[in-house]
Amino acid sequence: MPANSFNGQTDYGIGIGLRVPHYAHILEKKPVVDWFEIISENFMVDGGRPLQVLDQIMEQYRVVQHGVSMYFGSADKPDRAHLKKLKALVKRTKTPWLSDHLCWGSVDGTYTHDLLPMPYTFASARRTAEKIRQIRDYLEVPICVENVSSYAEYHVSEMTEWEFLTEVVERADCGILLDVNNIYVSAKNHDFNPYDYLNGVPHHRVGQMHVAGHTKFEKYILDTHDHPVLDPVWQLYAHATKLCGVTATLLEWDDKIPSFQEVHDEALKANEYIDGAKAAKAPPKK
Amino acid sequence: MKSALRATGLKPPPKHAPKRLATTGDVVKLQRLMTHILVRPLTKDDGLQPTWIDGRPMTEVADEFIKPNDRLTAFDRLQLYNRMYWFRLIDIMHDDNPGLRAVLGDRKFTRLVEAYIAKYPSRSFTLRNLCERLPQFIREEPEWTAPHTALALAVTRFEWAQTVAFDGEQRPVLSPAAIARTPPGRLRLSLQPYVSLLALDFPVDDYVTAVKQRDALRTAASNTVDRARKLTRIKRVTKPRRRRIYVAVHRLENRLYYKRLERPAFLMLQAIAAGQALGAAVTAGGRRVKPEQVSGWFTSWMGLGWLCPRK
Structure with a gap:
């Protein structure tokens, strides 16, 4: 949705991830960019260059925080020290919304630093939704949860991934960061139709979208974020835009990072699909 | 087994x-099992180890809770995550410890890192802290770094200090006026948290700097056409000889x-x-220190x- 309560009633356009190799270019050339997504953990530090750069960026640009370690799905209780640091950063950036992943990644205080797939059960949906509510209440900022790409599924699962996502966000009354590349990757790895996924989620809760590149192997696809976006993912993006409306969109490029201009140009390709989605109401793909 | 588990923090x-999965306890069980794997x-x-800790084939354990598909078995799917876990953490430690890598060589460094992460997996939400317990591990298990344990320890302490810095x-910095207002006997100062004071048995500051310069030259040379000729011109960095140094990383x-730092300055x-009062801190430098030296050091600091x- 263009502006909704899940993205702080903002209408951001097309952004890219703020990455170290681009710092000098951005600070010197001050290119026009709608917004930057920052990885929260990279700036949850006590001082030094990361915060100096962030402050300089914020003088010129809008930033939105994206986390990788909140682990809404971990059975562990939220870590107080972590939350305190995150809240300090939220106050500093004034991020209109904050996103993290619908996954788990830690147990007993030990961290895998991976985005591990959830078991799609009603019990874990209830737990996860409650944790999201607690964290949102503490941070006092809207939260969007992102669907992850996955390479494994559990026997105990009781529903599809999109049904689980819906169950969690409805119970938590939070937003969705819809990663269409992750939907594509998981669809290939788990043999489902990605358009069923897109059609099945509550579109009014989508506060942001992600696009990215991936890598195909013989038996599976990996979400590598080291390529331009592939055409099937753009097609999914166009369909998602048709369903959800024009939504704040971000290109993720995290490995083998090319020049700033190349990354930004790739992100701006989203405009073609936005225009296309606006112009034509194509029949839903099956 | 129990003491190894205590170190990892995992139950x-x-x-x-x-x-x-009817209860949170069931979710914990599933997550704990998968994390252990x-x-x-x-x-x-x-690859993923073929046998589980209770002697069962790992394929059997994987089949219990992970679905296969027509291309990947449950074992294959867990193996993907197992590999990604290790490759990710080894990569991070590789990047954060160029000096230690140079001391040990890549193969030995990787074996050390594997042993370290197996004993001390990450206990922090941020990968920034991954190497925090590496000096402790090198002291506890010197066999991974022998015969260069003393040098490896010095380099590791130095490289962790860089992360802190x-x-x-x-x-907030203390102003000269604030110092002047308080009698030395009562004045308690503190050092900025980002400053690390290290007494080291090797001049590893010069060594790590040389290693980084060499690595930068290698990267530059590898991007040029006459790569081979340029690489041969890049000198090897020899390991430093034992010599006590005092250094602040800031x-x-x-x-x-x-x-x-000179030793008396380091002691001060x-x-x-x-947390010693200023008067006592100056005394810690020793009797041979002249007032003008102290004055010069404080001016510099x-x-x-x-x-x-002090908080």
Whole structure:
């Protein structure tokens, strides 16, 4: 949705991830960019260059925080020290919304630093939704949860991934960061139709979208974020835009990072699909 | 087994994966089992270990809770996550420890890292802290770094200090006026949290700098056409000989610096960091220190912004 309560009633356009190799270019050339997504953990530090750069960026640009370690799905209780640091950063950036992943990644205080797939059960949906509510209440900022790409599924699962996502966000009354590349990757790895996924989620809760590149192997696809976006993912993006409306969109490029201009140009390709989605109401793909 | 588990922080895995997830306890069991599997060291061929800790085939354990598809078995799917876990953490430690890598060589460094992460997996939400317990591990298990354990320890302490200097807390700097207002006997200062004071048995500051310069040259040369000729021109960095040094690892205007210290200056700063009153801290430097030396050192430390009020 263009502006909704899940993205702080903002209408951001097309952004890219703020990455170290681009710092000098951005600070010197001050290119026009709608917004930057920052990885929260990279700036949850006590001082030094990361915060100096962030402050300089914020003088010129809008930033939105994206986390990788909140682990809404971990059975562990939220870590107080972590939350305190995150809240300090939220106050500093004034991020209109904050996103993290619908996954788990830690147990007993030990961290895998991976985005591990959830078991799609009603019990874990209830737990996860409650944790999201607690964290949102503490941070006092809207939260969007992102669907992850996955390479494994559990026997105990009781529903599809999109049904689980819906169950969690409805119970938590939070937003969705819809990663269409992750939907594509998981669809290939788990043999489902990605358009069923897109059609099945509550579109009014989508506060942001992600696009990215991936890598195909013989038996599976990996979400590598080291390529331009592939055409099937753009097609999914166009369909998602048709369903959800024009939504704040971000290109993720995290490995083998090319020049700033190349990354930004790739992100701006989203405009073609936005225009296309606006112009034509194509029949839903099956 | 129990002491190894205590170090990792993980509680023992369940004997079997839960058949359904009705309670939070069931979710914990599933997550604990999967985490134990993912953090198990890889085989020599970078694969998931074929046998579980209770002697059962890993295929049987995987089949209990992971679905296969027509291309990947449950074992294959867990192996993907097992590999990603190890490759990710080894990559991070590789990047954060160029000096230690140079001391040990890549193969030995990787074996050390595998042993370290197996004993001390990450206990922090941020990968920034991954190497925090590496000096402790090298002291506890010197066989991974022998016969260069002393040098490896010095380099590791130095490289961790750089992480602290990069993004450690900076408190408001103490002003000369504030110092002048308080009698020395009552004045308690503190050292900025981002400053690390190190007494090292090797001149590793020069060594790590040389290693980084060599690595930068290699990167530059590998991007040129006459790569082979340029690479042969890059000198090897020889391991330093044992020599005691005192060094402060710090930052100035958000850039990393190393500053060699004379021993009395180091002792004074150590006393300040330990919370001793200024008068006692100056005494810690020893009787041979002249007042003008002390004055010069304090002027320098104040200029660098190292001193701050004690909390």
